[in-house]
Amino acid sequence: xxxxxxxxxxxxxxxxxxxxxxxxxxxxxxxxxxxxxxxxxxxxxxxxxxxxxxxxxxxxxxxxxxxxxxxxxxxxxxxxxxxxxxxxxxxxxxxxxxxxxxxxxxxxxxxxxxxxxxxxxxxxxxxxxxxxxxxx
Ligand SMILES: [Cu+2]
Numbered sequence: 001x002x003x004x005x006x007x008x009x010x011x012x013x014x015x016x017x018x019x020x021x022x023x024x025x026x027x028x029x030x031x032x033x034x035x036x037x038x039x040x041x042x043x044x045x046x047x048x049x050x051x052x053x054x055x056x057x058x059x060x061x062x063x064x065x066x067x068x069x070x071x072x073x074x075x076x077x078x079x080x081x082x083x084x085x086x087x088x089x090x091x092x093x094x095x096x097x098x099x100x101x102x103x104x105x106x107x108x109x110x111x112x113x114x115x116x117x118x119x120x121x122x123x124x125x126x127x128x129x130x131x132x133x134x135x136x
């Protein structure tokens with residue numbers, strides 16, 4: 001029983017949802033829901049201003065920590081409001097496991113979620129990463 005509890009705690013500690021937010025401004029990271037890829041987002045600029053366009057660089061890593069050559073799609077919504085962005089971002093591969101999405105814009109302050117999907121030759125994975133847009 002004690003061993004089972006320890007295992008459950010370990011699983012919770014490893015899941016992307018329970019991962020604490022990265023302490024570096026403009027960086028979001030976590031493990032996908034399937035546990036296949038690790039996702040790292042770098043916002044450009046690090047603190048997007050309300051109503052202004054920004055870009056996101058997405059880096060995908062496999063279980064060994066190596067860049068994963070996956071096709072990346074990224075979108076953002078406000079899940080509690082049931083709406084997405086008013087812009088349609090473009091996505092461009094800029095290196096192995098690295099994609100740049102441009103033309104994102106958060107038109108409302110509050111809790112946004114980046115939805116990222118990565119499809120590689122051997123694996124597929126998705127993640128939701130929360131971002132709090134300040135009212136400025
Ligand atoms: Cu909203």
